[in-house]
Amino acid sequence: MGYIITFLLAIINAMLINNVTLSRFYGICPFLGVSKKTSSALGMGVAVTLVIILASAICWPIYQLLKLAGIQFMDTITYILVIASLVQLIEMIIKKYSPSLYKALGVYLPLITTNCAVLGVAQGNTDQGLSFGSSMANAIGTGVGFALVIFIFSAIRYRLDASNAPKAFKGIPIALITAALMAMAFLGFSGMI
Numbered sequence: 001m002g003y004i005i006t007f008l009l010a011i012i013n014a015m016l017i018n019n020v021t022l023s024r025f026y027g028i029c030p031f032l033g034v035s036k037k038t039s040s041a042l043g044m045g046v047a048v049t050l051v052i053i054l055a056s057a058i059c060w061p062i063y064q065l066l067k068l069a070g071i072q073f074m075d076t077i078t079y080i081l082v083i084a085s086l087v088q089l090i091e092m093i094i095k096k097y098s099p100s101l102y103k104a105l106g107v108y109l110p111l112i113t114t115n116c117a118v119l120g121v122a123q124g125n126t127d128q129g130l131s132f133g134s135s136m137a138n139a140i141g142t143g144v145g146f147a148l149v150i151f152i153f154s155a156i157r158y159r160l161d162a163s164n165a166p167k168a169f170k171g172i173p174i175a176l177i178t179a180a181l182m183a184m185a186f187l188g189f190s191g192m193i
Contacts, residue, residue, distance in 0.1 A: 007137045014141025017190055020117050021149045022183040027117035030108045031150055032175055036161075040104035041154035045147025047090055047109065052118050052146070055083050056139035059122040060132050072126075079122045080113075087113045117146055153182065 020026040027048065034044040059079050066072045091109050095102045102109065112118060121142045125135035156178055165174050 003133070007133060010134060010137035011141035011144070012192070014138045015145035015148065016186065017192060019145040019149055019186055020120060020142055021146055022179070022186045024120070026120050027115050027146055028179075029111055030115060031146075031153065031179070032172065034105060034108045035150055035154040035157050035175075037104065038151060038154045038158065040101070041150045042147070043094075043098075043101040044105055044108060045150045047094065047105070048112055048115060048117065049140075049143030049147050050090060051083065051086050051112055051115075052121050052143040053136070053139045054086050055079070055118055055122050056125055056135050058082050058086075060125060060135045063126040075126060076119075076123065079119055083118050083122070084113045117142065149182065149186075153179065156182075 014020075021028070021031055030044050030048065035041045059075075059082055062078055062082065063072065063075055066074055066078065087110065090112075091102075094105070094109065121139055125138055130138060153175075157175060160174050160178065169177070
């Protein structure tokens with residue numbers, strides 16, 4: 001029972017308290033680029049979540065093998081190859097089963113390969129020496145946190161586009177101000193765990 005509570009607390013921690021998008025601004029390119037429509041934001045959130053979870057599940061045992069062989073310095077290159085392969089696989093699946101989502105995500109779908117949130121989680125898990133279970137909790141929490149934040153942000157941007165903001169603040173400037181306000185709001189979760 002204690003392990004399950006620890007696992008859930010680790011997910012909540014990665015999802016709300018240490019949300020990588022709002023605390024470290026990892027994954028800011030798709031966060032700003034795909035958040036104009038809630039449907040594409042949700043699709044991107046699910047795709048990034050899937051890649052983060054799968055990449056963490058694959059990279060952790062690979063790191064253990066690299067460590068066993070004494071070549072753990074090859075971890076970043078290995079992680080990038082794993083992530084690129086996963087993104088290609090997910091891109092093919094989305095293209096086949098949801099062409100409208102594939103078209104909506106556009107260039108941002110292949111950019112998941114270079115999304116620093118994905119690489120940051122895989123690298124952070126091994127750098128911190130997390131166990132496989134803790135790595136998976138961190139990956140799930142980070143992925144769900146990214147999806148949650150991009151979805152909330154897209155709903156806010158939808159309202160902002162319809163608002164009467166000053167011309168100088170229209171578009172990306174008001175989006176960045178909103179992201180900063182969201183980051184401050186998520187700081188309220190600090191101390192929760």
